[in-house]
Amino acid sequence: MNKRFLLTVVLSSLLPVLAACVIIYRTSLNSAQRAIIGSLTLEAEYKAKEIHGYLSLKKQTQAILSELGMFSVAVEYQRFEGLTLFFNSMMKNERGYAGVCFLDKALRIQACNEVSGDGKYLVNNRAELAGYLSGLDFKSRQPWQFVKTGAGLTPVVISRVVSEGKGHIGYLAVLLNRTALDELLAAFSEKYERINGVPLQYLAAVKIGESYVTLNHSPGFVQPSPFSEAGKDGQADSGGLLSVWNTYEEAGGVRTFFQAKSSALFSRLRLLRVLFWVVVPLFLAGVAVLIVYVAKTSFRSIELLLGKMEELSKGNYSRIEQGRLPHDKYINYANSLIDRLLEYKEAVQLAAVGKQAAQVAHDIRSPLAALDAALKNTPQLPESKRVMLRHAVNRIRDIANNLLEKTRQQAKPSAGGPESPLELYLLSCILDPVVTEKRLQFESRPGVHIDLELTPESYGLFARIQPVEFKRMLSNLVNNAVEALGESGSVNVGLLHLDGSVLLTVSDNGKGIPPEILPKLGQRGETHGKPGGSGLGLFHAKTTAENWGGSLAIVSEEGKGTTVTISLPRAAAPDGFEPELRLYPGRPVVVLDDDETIHQVWQSRLEAERAGEQGIEVLHFSEPGTLRAWIGKEPAKAGSAVYLFDYELLGCRETGLSLAQELGIAARVVLVTSRYDERPIAEEARRLKIRMIPKSLAGLAPISIKARPKTAPAVLIDDDSLVRLNWTLAAQSAGVSLKTFSEPAEFLAGLAAFPENTPIYIDAELGGGIKGDNIAEELRKKGFTEICLATGHPPENFSHVPWLKVIGKNPPWSDPD
Numbered sequence: 001m002n003k004r005f006l007l008t009v010v011l012s013s014l015l016p017v018l019a020a021c022v023i024i025y026r027t028s029l030n031s032a033q034r035a036i037i038g039s040l041t042l043e044a045e046y047k048a049k050e051i052h053g054y055l056s057l058k059k060q061t062q063a064i065l066s067e068l069g070m071f072s073v074a075v076e077y078q079r080f081e082g083l084t085l086f087f088n089s090m091m092k093n094e095r096g097y098a099g100v101c102f103l104d105k106a107l108r109i110q111a112c113n114e115v116s117g118d119g120k121y122l123v124n125n126r127a128e129l130a131g132y133l134s135g136l137d138f139k140s141r142q143p144w145q146f147v148k149t150g151a152g153l154t155p156v157v158i159s160r161v162v163s164e165g166k167g168h169i170g171y172l173a174v175l176l177n178r179t180a181l182d183e184l185l186a187a188f189s190e191k192y193e194r195i196n197g198v199p200l201q202y203l204a205a206v207k208i209g210e211s212y213v214t215l216n217h218s219p220g221f222v223q224p225s226p227f228s229e230a231g232k233d234g235q236a237d238s239g240g241l242l243s244v245w246n247t248y249e250e251a252g253g254v255r256t257f258f259q260a261k262s263s264a265l266f267s268r269l270r271l272l273r274v275l276f277w278v279v280v281p282l283f284l285a286g287v288a289v290l291i292v293y294v295a296k297t298s299f300r301s302i303e304l305l306l307g308k309m310e311e312l313s314k315g316n317y318s319r320i321e322q323g324r325l326p327h328d329k330y331i332n333y334a335n336s337l338i339d340r341l342l343e344y345k346e347a348v349q350l351a352a353v354g355k356q357a358a359q360v361a362h363d364i365r366s367p368l369a370a371l372d373a374a375l376k377n378t379p380q381l382p383e384s385k386r387v388m389l390r391h392a393v394n395r396i397r398d399i400a401n402n403l404l405e406k407t408r409q410q411a412k413p414s415a416g417g418p419e420s421p422l423e424l425y426l427l428s429c430i431l432d433p434v435v436t437e438k439r440l441q442f443e444s445r446p447g448v449h450i451d452l453e454l455t456p457e458s459y460g461l462f463a464r465i466q467p468v469e470f471k472r473m474l475s476n477l478v479n480n481a482v483e484a485l486g487e488s489g490s491v492n493v494g495l496l497h498l499d500g501s502v503l504l505t506v507s508d509n510g511k512g513i514p515p516e517i518l519p520k521l522g523q524r525g526e527t528h529g530k531p532g533g534s535g536l537g538l539f540h541a542k543t544t545a546e547n548w549g550g551s552l553a554i555v556s557e558e559g560k561g562t563t564v565t566i567s568l569p570r571a572a573a574p575d576g577f578e579p580e581l582r583l584y585p586g587r588p589v590v591v592l593d594d595d596e597t598i599h600q601v602w603q604s605r606l607e608a609e610r611a612g613e614q615g616i617e618v619l620h621f622s623e624p625g626t627l628r629a630w631i632g633k634e635p636a637k638a639g640s641a642v643y644l645f646d647y648e649l650l651g652c653r654e655t656g657l658s659l660a661q662e663l664g665i666a667a668r669v670v671l672v673t674s675r676y677d678e679r680p681i682a683e684e685a686r687r688l689k690i691r692m693i694p695k696s697l698a699g700l701a702p703i704s705i706k707a708r709p710k711t712a713p714a715v716l717i718d719d720d721s722l723v724r725l726n727w728t729l730a731a732q733s734a735g736v737s738l739k740t741f742s743e744p745a746e747f748l749a750g751l752a753a754f755p756e757n758t759p760i761y762i763d764a765e766l767g768g769g770i771k772g773d774n775i776a777e778e779l780r781k782k783g784f785t786e787i788c789l790a791t792g793h794p795p796e797n798f799s800h801v802p803w804l805k806v807i808g809k810n811p812p813w814s815d816p817d
Helices: 003-066 070-077 081-093 125-133 179-196 267-313 329-343 345-363 365-375 383-411 427-441 467-483 536-547 596-608 624-633 635-640 656-663 679-687 721-734 744-749 772-781
Strands: 097-104 109-112 145-149 152-163 167-176 201-208 211-217 234-238 241-248 254-261 423-426 448-453 462-465 489-498 501-508 551-557 561-569 581-583 589-592 618-621 642-645 669-673 691-694 703-705 714-717 738-741 760-762 787-790 805-807
Touching: 003 152, 003 167, 003 179, 003 201, 003 241, 003 254, 003 267, 070 081, 070 097, 070 109, 070 152, 070 167, 081 097, 081 109, 097 125, 109 125, 125 145, 125 152, 125 167, 152 211, 179 201, 179 211, 211 254, 267 329, 423 427, 423 467, 427 448, 427 462, 427 467, 427 489, 427 501, 448 467, 462 467, 462 561, 467 489, 467 501, 467 536, 467 561, 536 551, 536 561, 589 596, 589 624, 596 618, 618 624, 624 635, 624 656, 635 721, 642 656, 656 669, 656 679, 679 691, 714 721, 714 744, 721 738, 738 744, 760 772, 772 787
Parallel strands: 448 489, 581 703, 589 618, 589 642, 642 669, 669 691, 714 738, 714 760, 760 787, 787 805
Antiparallel strands: 097 109, 097 167, 145 152, 152 167, 201 211, 201 254, 234 241, 241 254, 423 462, 489 501, 501 561, 551 561
8 A cells, every 4th residue: 555645544533633723732631621610600699598588587577577566555654574575585586686676766775685696695795786776877778787896896786676557766776796697608618628628718708898808718818909899709819829700799799709729729620731742642643543544454345345235235245255355354253244234134123113113102292281181170180080081091001101211222232221210109009090091902802891809808919019010910921811811701900918918810611721731831932722822922921920030820720710820029108198097086077079089988997997986087088178177276176187088179270189288187197099109299299298098999998096195284484475386286186185384484373283293394595584494393393204304405404404304395295196
């Protein structure tokens, strides 16, 4: 081969490759730098927005507080002690406050907090607050102002306090704690350094007048050019320090800066440069060697190959006559390709079928969408038919999706990896719609009866399966059973469990299978009694069950029929499934459903359990309005009832889940729905901690009626009226006798009426600076043994009283169900 020609080929091939490598390198480098800077710019905007939102929220909260009537009462009677106590409570319960005070119209402080957020008494707080507030403009329309304190620049929000009768009576001023703002930026800086290994400094500034003033910053931040000269967002590199900033609400907002050393920030890009200068030359050298080798070895046979390509385009698949090149590997390879093309002729046809199947699956989605839309406007149909149609549409959609997925898998090289993962399913929910579908399919054969036999033993049987494959397997087994019947007969589908396995049975009373054929069934290509059958249905069922850790067994007797049993490992029921409907004497059962049939099912089941004899009243509602009215009329019964709600209520905008959340009864609701297996509904029920029962299994769900456990009388001492009300309602629901007291003195005055084993729950911080642990010490000395602190503080705060049990603010009585 001519050396000049070879050199031309090499250079013409390498130059475009080299140019492409350079472009890719420069593009990748610039893109990576822009991505790093862009992410910091975006994060700066987010943090500025968070700071602005924090200040706005405090302003809104203060505006709401300023509308409380206690300010006008305090001014009218000139008694401000209540405001002081209220401000102390605010400091304890809201860590975002550094100081709170009420000023009259003459800007004199009439009431302020006397304790700090950690409960410490402040000696000279009124004078300090007066000093901080002296320089503020109380007539300013700005949402917040700033004062210089010992900690630096501190945000202050001021609201006018207005009385309905007297108009403007004063101001409510709140100094905000800067700690939350410092923690917000410091947390991101620490996270960024932990993830990227780059120390990140920060600064937050607020706009005061026409310029920005520093609110807080990290110790290592080097201030760039004046804030007022910087644009809304941007970047600046000075002395090796890259500063990135962004602003939220430019008119009166917040600007956040992040700063890091440029060398550290872009250090990860060094690897890209090294790879380019090492890998690219090696790559080009390898390409040059390959080009030379290919050019030298292929040129001799290239004419033969080009000629054969032209013949192949005309449909001539004959082998290349090698002539003087009997050992040329490219000629041999081309001939082997021709042989393989001939051998794969059938595979090409199958691929065409697969493509057609994919097109069918694609085209069927539009009518499926129309069916979905139509189903939402069929209130005149009975629920049983709507359920059947919904399951049929879902099955068609599953089949279409499965066709598309298999077509994609056939188009990809086989990697030997697993197919779609196994999912946890309630098997009875899959059996019911498939059996209904089979009845419709064979309704033209009136002598054939297909039945699903579910018993109480079938309730709550879960297994890990692929739902589409399971439905196909069941459909094929039922088809086989029907084909074995002839003109008449019955097919029974059953579900039970045995020794940790779930057993699915498909039985027919057809002609049976000869003993000599029975062992062969389940193997590829083996069939019986089906002219033209391929045996793929049983083979698919057997291999599928085995892939899921189960098995397939066939029992048959000629003249009597055949039973196919699929055994699968039984899985534990998920948390959202109701394994047993537990009722209690004297507690009503409320059924909400638009289907009269389900009301009859529950009524007959509860009558069979003799619920009425145990004081269990059954109430039936078909729409939310009458249920709301009953709850408003009978709050005591409603507070202890067990609710059985349907999800879909025809003609109503509410669902059973939204209604349970609205009424605050989710803890006592069981959702009985035919849409049990729809993931969005299941996830919403799980969020609300509502258990579910498939409506098709309402007649099988176990019901137990148990006496409620008795709880000893108890005492609550808490100065918060809302806490006392919450505990009272919980005690009523749990059947507990509870006495509540707002002050310890009230309880101590009648102490003789309570036995020494009375459970006593005390708030850690009572009115007037009284400590709950001190009261507990006093009661212990008097012989009381069951004493707890009901507080939101961690138990570590009370290590000085190790004998004292510390619980949360929630009532200790949980509903037994």
